[in-house]
Amino acid sequence: MTVAISSLLNRIRVSDSASGPIDAKEYFINMGPQHPATHGVLRLMLKLEGETIREVIPVPGYIHRGIEKIGESVNYRQFVHLTDRMDYLSAMMNNWAVAMGVERATNTVMNDRIEYIRTIFAELERIQSHMLWWGVLGMDLGAFTPFLYGFRDREKITDIFEETVGCRLTMNYIQPGGLMADIHPNFVTRVKEAMAYAKPKIDEYEELLSGNVILQERTKNIGVLSGADAISLGVTGPPLRASGVAYDLRKIEPYGVYDKVEFRTAVGSVGDCWDRYWVRVEEMRQSIGIVEQLIDNIPEGKFMLMKPAKKIIIPEGVYYNAIETARGVLGMVIASDGKSDKPVRIHMRSPNYNNLWAVDSMTRGSRVGDLVANISSLDFVVPDIDR
Amino acid sequence: MIPHAGYEVITLSDRANAALPESLWLSIGYMLLAVASTAAFMSVLGMALVYVERKVAAHFQCRLGPMRVGWHGILQSVADAIKLLLKEDLVPDRADRLLFFLAPAFSVLATLLALVLIPMSPTMQVVDLNIGVVFIAAVGGFGVLGILLGGWSSNNKWSLLGAMRAGAQFVSYEVSIILSLLVAVLFAGSLQLSEIVQSQADGWWIWRGHISGFIAFIIFVIASTAELNRPPFDLPEAESELTGGYHTEYSGLRFSFFFLSEFINMFIASALGATLFLGGWMPFHIGGLDGFNAVMDLIPPGVWFAGKTGFIIFLTMWVRWTFPRLRVDQLMRLEWKFLLPLGFTNLMVAACLILTDSYFFPL
Numbered sequence: 001m002t003v004a005i006s007s008l009l010n011r012i013r014v015s016d017s018a019s020g021p022i023d024a025k026e027y028f029i030n031m032g033p034q035h036p037a038t039h040g041v042l043r044l045m046l047k048l049e050g051e052t053i054r055e056v057i058p059v060p061g062y063i064h065r066g067i068e069k070i071g072e073s074v075n076y077r078q079f080v081h082l083t084d085r086m087d088y089l090s091a092m093m094n095n096w097a098v099a100m101g102v103e104r105a106t107n108t109v110m111n112d113r114i115e116y117i118r119t120i121f122a123e124l125e126r127i128q129s130h131m132l133w134w135g136v137l138g139m140d141l142g143a144f145t146p147f148l149y150g151f152r153d154r155e156k157i158t159d160i161f162e163e164t165v166g167c168r169l170t171m172n173y174i175q176p177g178g179l180m181a182d183i184h185p186n187f188v189t190r191v192k193e194a195m196a197y198a199k200p201k202i203d204e205y206e207e208l209l210s211g212n213v214i215l216q217e218r219t220k221n222i223g224v225l226s227g228a229d230a231i232s233l234g235v236t237g238p239p240l241r242a243s244g245v246a247y248d249l250r251k252i253e254p255y256g257v258y259d260k261v262e263f264r265t266a267v268g269s270v271g272d273c274w275d276r277y278w279v280r281v282e283e284m285r286q287s288i289g290i291v292e293q294l295i296d297n298i299p300e301g302k303f304m305l306m307k308p309a310k311k312i313i314i315p316e317g318v319y320y321n322a323i324e325t326a327r328g329v330l331g332m333v334i335a336s337d338g339k340s341d342k343p344v345r346i347h348m349r350s351p352n353y354n355n356l357w358a359v360d361s362m363t364r365g366s367r368v369g370d371l372v373a374n375i376s377s378l379d380f381v382v383p384d385i386d387r
Numbered sequence: 388m389i390p391h392a393g394y395e396v397i398t399l400s401d402r403a404n405a406a407l408p409e410s411l412w413l414s415i416g417y418m419l420l421a422v423a424s425t426a427a428f429m430s431v432l433g434m435a436l437v438y439v440e441r442k443v444a445a446h447f448q449c450r451l452g453p454m455r456v457g458w459h460g461i462l463q464s465v466a467d468a469i470k471l472l473l474k475e476d477l478v479p480d481r482a483d484r485l486l487f488f489l490a491p492a493f494s495v496l497a498t499l500l501a502l503v504l505i506p507m508s509p510t511m512q513v514v515d516l517n518i519g520v521v522f523i524a525a526v527g528g529f530g531v532l533g534i535l536l537g538g539w540s541s542n543n544k545w546s547l548l549g550a551m552r553a554g555a556q557f558v559s560y561e562v563s564i565i566l567s568l569l570v571a572v573l574f575a576g577s578l579q580l581s582e583i584v585q586s587q588a589d590g591w592w593i594w595r596g597h598i599s600g601f602i603a604f605i606i607f608v609i610a611s612t613a614e615l616n617r618p619p620f621d622l623p624e625a626e627s628e629l630t631g632g633y634h635t636e637y638s639g640l641r642f643s644f645f646f647l648s649e650f651i652n653m654f655i656a657s658a659l660g661a662t663l664f665l666g667g668w669m670p671f672h673i674g675g676l677d678g679f680n681a682v683m684d685l686i687p688p689g690v691w692f693a694g695k696t697g698f699i700i701f702l703t704m705w706v707r708w709t710f711p712r713l714r715v716d717q718l719m720r721l722e723w724k725f726l727l728p729l730g731f732t733n734l735m736v737a738a739c740l741i742l743t744d745s746y747f748f749p750l
Contacts, residue, residue, distance in 0.1 A: 029544045029545070029548075035630055036630055037628060051548065139627060140627045141712060142618055142619060142625065142627065142710075143618070143709065143710055143712070144708065145448050148449065148450065149448070208709075212710065212711060214710055214712070215711050217713070218712075218713070218714060367716065368548070368628050368629070369622075369625070369712070369714040369715060370714065372627055372628050
């Protein structure tokens with residue numbers, strides 16, 4: 001009996017004749033839309049030579065839900081909850097971007113209580129987002145344990161959200177004109193507990209991952225993005241600051257009560273994965289500092305200044321405002337005709353979408369393993385890329 | 388080298404041989420016992436190791452692990468095995484069907500062949516070849532074939548990448564493994580595993596062989612972790628990079644073959660490390676101190692073997708759940724620029740030690 005191994009031979013013949021000798025051939029490989037390292041449905045086309053990456057072609061659009069288009073047929077209050085579904089780890093900040101846009105357009109000034117609570121919630125959200133990122137980075141680099149540590153500590157903060165807001169992920173809490181509800185009576189003590197808990201945990205993160213030789217080998221001088229490149233690509237947030245550009249909207253155009261608190265902007269020097277790692281870890285510490293400065297001083301006052309039953313009508317014009325989410329600058333464009341309570345056009349400049357295009361220039365010439373480190377250090381939330 | 392009268396090694400194949408002149412059926416009975424016990428040991432050990440791994444991982448990660456099936460989830464592995472047996476067995480479109488079917492069989496076969504040589508106690512060993520160490524190294528090389536074929540025949544570029552990584556990695560680290568095995572072989576003066584164990588009656592090679600034995604043990608643990616393709620060297624199946632590497636396309640029973648052979652290989656490597664450097668089933672002896680040695684002999688050899696092997700297994704699990712993964716080129720750099728020169732130097736030092744006859748504790 002003859003054993004048919006002709007298909008093996010056939011394949012060698014076919015690949016030989018395809019283009020040139022087999023060892024010099026470049027080939028394409030599809031990373032995603034279902035791939036464990038792309039955190040959702042991001043698709044990357046990789047042009048590989050052996051294991052060396054020659055080109056990365058991002059193909060977004062697999063989770064496009066038309067949030068901007070839906071925004072044209074709902075009023076501003078209804079639109080807030082859609083923004084939760086963009087960057088779900090910065091849900092509070094997304095809500096705040098809409099609220100701020102509407103408030104600035106209608107010249108409504110918020111009282112201190114609202115601003116304090118909004119700032120505290122935004123910083124809590126930033127801490128939990130970075131905690132999750134830290135765990136996921138560990139998992140992407142092959143260490144599964146940090147993933148569970150990150151999730152465990154993040155739960156303490158989502159518990160606080162749940163108590164006041166009723167939700168853990170998609171908040172819909174910050175509304176145009178104020179907040180959905182007043183803070184829970186336990187809020188202040190719970191936040192203090194959580195901050196006291198989180199501080200040593202961040203030192204623990206450093207012990208588990210930062211000091212590890214393999215992690216440093218995998219991240220130092222990997223995926224270098226120069227400051228000039230980062231600016232020209234429109235990269236914002238921690239990746240931009242890691243490249244040495246101290247651009248933080250909380251400092252440059254303070255909103256909320258960021259002008260009343262003291263915190264430092266973490267800035268990297270090289271712009272590699274290690275700097276991006278370090279910037280985020282430091283941001284967690286700074287955010288804890290911000291929350292601690294604010295939590296004891298929440299003033300009394302109303303939590304909602306616009307009557308929920310009343311229509312919000314923005315004067316005619318195009319309005320832009322921006323906010324620093326956990327991933328970078330979220331720009332909010334609202335165009336209104338001045339008659340209807342619905343916008344004519346609504347558009348978001350999402351941080352992840354711009355950061356995505358930095359992957360190619362960061363990754364060329366490195367290995368598949370480096371690509372994973374790069375994606376992870378840019379911290380994508382894919383629904384925010386497509387919206 | 389130093390004949391030790393304390394233990395007489397009787398393997399199952401010895402029993403079969405001895406029984407042959409008297410009764411053919413008794414001999415066949417011993418052979419069947421050998422086959423059945425190896426197969427049963429392999430599957431039970433596989434499930435037990437999966438359970439242990441999950442529990443160890445869980446406790447490293449501040450959780451409980453499997454708790455629902457049986458007492459403390461002790462039957463979880465059985466449930467998983469049944470699930471794997473019942474799962475649909477998918478073959479990808481345009482896969483090389485023959486090689487696709489053969490690949491897991493190769494993996495399991497290599498594992499099985501190595502398993503029969505492990506001396507678990509003086510009376511618990513199936514075959515005791517006089518070239519035992521060489522045989523295990525050779526059979527270990529055979530296991531790569533299964534992984535390479537599995538990656539190649541899946542008709543999946545990710546699998547192929549994983550298989551190519553596996554090929555490069557295994558071939559490289561095999562060199563270091565053999566260099567470290569040779570140190571123990573030099574010390575013991577034999578390739579036969581039972582004799583290597585017997586030679587450690589005055590003390591285990593890890594501390595009797597000065598620094599050389601210790602370095603060889605460290606090299607062995609690192610290189611065997613790479614050979615087992617466990618983190619931080621799990622590049623062939625790097626989940627976050629290659630979605631599962633060479634076994635991406637495998638499901639059901641065939642996947643479980645790969646899985647089983649991976650876990651049993653972990654046991655074999657740990658057992659080999661224990662046998663060559665930690666004295667295998669030999670109790671903790673210090674040459675010359677007969678009273679102390681007699682006390683140590685009270686613990687049966689099988690327990691010593693299980694304890695030492697378990698310790699090394701726990702060590703590899705500890706590493707697995709703590710460290711991130713290396714990159715391909717870093718992995719190669721570690722082997723060719725660090726471990727290999729160190730291994731050669733170590734081998735030469737060991738040879739000098741033996742020529743000058745300067746071990747610890749011949750007393």
